[in-house]
Amino acid sequence: MPGAVPPEPQLRADARRNSEQIRSAAIGAFRGRGLAVPLEEVAKAAGVSKATIFNRFGGRIGLIEAVIEEVVTNELFAVIDRARAIDDAGERIEHYLTAIRDLQYRQPAFNDVLLQTYPDSPQLVEICRAGSEANEELVAAARTSGALRPEFTASDLHALVHDNALALKHGRRPLREDYDRRTTYLLDGIRGR
Template structure:
């Protein structure tokens, strides 16, 4: 929930901003990014005017929420690298443990319009690049360890990761099992060679720009 901006805000203004981001995040997750601005202001306990003073239009708010969440996800990736013993553990943690962060990207999936809004924002691009580079570090580490099959690329993993970033039919346990199944497919010495060639970090970044 950090400001991510150059200028510091007065304490109360910062509190308002945080409440708005929190309310918007929740509303976007529950009701989609088209949710009425006035309702978001109400949930945040501020007037609609205050919301607009901080975020000049809906796009700005969506961007801010996305920046906030992507930044947190990058932080989580750094923490996973720092705190886990092996790269495999870091990978498992990143794909599986960060419940809240997992919600992050759902934002970008809720509506086609939102995708366009988010896509080009410089700060978001930087966070995304950070995340992918951190993931790349983990992936190569795990392949060096011999725990991750060598024919997958960082992009493959990222794809699997984004697949998990949705409400499935719902239950947490289900996603946990799905993750296990996927990780079983990722372990070194798997059954079948993968089709196509490894999707690397750069492939993924390129594809995000084009899509």
């Protein structure tokens, strides 16, 4: 049939197995240490050569895009969906900000996404766009309800989350108790009077 797209060739069983091993190793590495983990380490954990990662995924960006859903996206969108499902605007923004900060603490890869460490990835840029949209929506509703200080903006929330990402990525990691206490201080500071 003219103009028909030929089907993608089926991968051999060993190539399919290599791809799955690489994906699994990348998910484990990226979740624990962020998206900049050396590809040599991912390859070693997968039991393949670095060249195999390039052959299968085209390099770091292709590998990140192949696993980012499992590493960050699913959890981020679950946070957004859960926040949107809360009726009270004050509780909604409190849940959202607490959950975002928790995700930042637990998932270094999330901070890489927020900081747009890989701006050549359309998929990562889209995740940031969706997050910014949620920020604007939730802040607007919370301000309208009086749950947030009237001068607090979505840009302020973006800056707070961005600054936190920088601190977690480049600073000394705080104890979880200290981090959670600071989240409480942050919430207290932005609440409406």
